[in-house]
Amino acid sequence: MKRELNILIGTLCLLVARSFQAQTIAETIPEANPGRPTVSTPATLTPVGYLQFENGLLYAEHSPEFSTRTGLNQVTKLAVFSRLQALLLIEPLVHSRAGGSNTENHVGEVFLGVQGVLLPGERRRPTVSVSYMYRLHASPAPEIDIGTFRQSAIVLVSDDLLGFHFDLNGIATEQEDSGLRRAQFGQTLSVSHPLGRFTVSGEIWHFSQPLTGGNAVGNLWAASYPVRKNLVVDVGFDHGLTSTSTQWETFGGVTYLLPHRLWRERR
Numbered sequence: 001m002k003r004e005l006n007i008l009i010g011t012l013c014l015l016v017a018r019s020f021q022a023q024t025i026a027e028t029i030p031e032a033n034p035g036r037p038t039v040s041t042p043a044t045l046t047p048v049g050y051l052q053f054e055n056g057l058l059y060a061e062h063s064p065e066f067s068t069r070t071g072l073n074q075v076t077k078l079a080v081f082s083r084l085q086a087l088l089l090i091e092p093l094v095h096s097r098a099g100g101s102n103t104e105n106h107v108g109e110v111f112l113g114v115q116g117v118l119l120p121g122e123r124r125r126p127t128v129s130v131s132y133m134y135r136l137h138a139s140p141a142p143e144i145d146i147g148t149f150r151q152s153a154i155v156l157v158s159d160d161l162l163g164f165h166f167d168l169n170g171i172a173t174e175q176e177d178s179g180l181r182r183a184q185f186g187q188t189l190s191v192s193h194p195l196g197r198f199t200v201s202g203e204i205w206h207f208s209q210p211l212t213g214g215n216a217v218g219n220l221w222a223a224s225y226p227v228r229k230n231l232v233v234d235v236g237f238d239h240g241l242t243s244t245s246t247q248w249e250t251f252g253g254v255t256y257l258l259p260h261r262l263w264r265e266r267r
Contacts, residue, residue, distance in 0.1 A: 039218075043157055068096065084116050203221075215242055220239075223235060
């Protein structure tokens with residue numbers, strides 16, 4: 001009887017120890033910092049040393065280049081320092097239809113970039129960052145209303161005020177078509193607010209269309225939910241407000257912060 005009691009006590013102690021260990025590991029995992037699903041990108045970076053994956057599906061219809069378009073998108077982020085982050089953007093598959101039954105399947109474009117913090121946010125001071133993106137692979141797949149770019153530069157500002165979070169972007173890109181190069185300019189403003197465990201976001205955005213002489217303007221609404229601190233799911237829609245804008249876009253996705261640091265933190 002004494003032997004069985006010792007085994008039982010030892011088993012309980014082991015379970016309690018594992019429980020505390022799991023709790024400690026969970027507490028040390030930092031929170032994900034999703035850049036999706038808004039057009040705006042936050043000026044703040046992901047936790048240093050942790051890979052973050054942002055995966056999504058976007059369905060769009062009624063645009064100048066297509067009738068319908070479905071694309072998978074994937075963004076990988078890694079902050080190597082507290083003020084510097086690397087980004088890789090990939091669209092693994094684009095399925096589109098133009099007119100009747102004319103459908104196409106293509107691998108989308110690939111971009112590589114960096115984002116650096118110029119001014120960390122403190123108290124009433126916003127976070128200010130800049131980023132640069134360069135296209136590694138061009139795709140024949142049709143694009144949504146803002147088109148595609150060869151390279152881009154973005155100024156990003158993020159701040160919190162009166163319980164609301166603001167992300168403001170000023171964007172300049174180089175668009176290219178048949179050897180013709182033109183500068184494109186865009187502005188985005190996203191405002192989000194927590195409702196319970198959900199976060200609701202509203203956004204207005206504008207991009208010039210230098211190759212066609214038009215302007216794309218849209219209004220986006222989305223909601224996100226943290227399943228865990230390092231796992232966030234989102235869903236939303238966007239409505240184009242001009243004749244040259246994609247009229248409707250619906251999307252959903254997942255942001256996952258890998259819970260293991262790639263290198264040891266310096267003491």
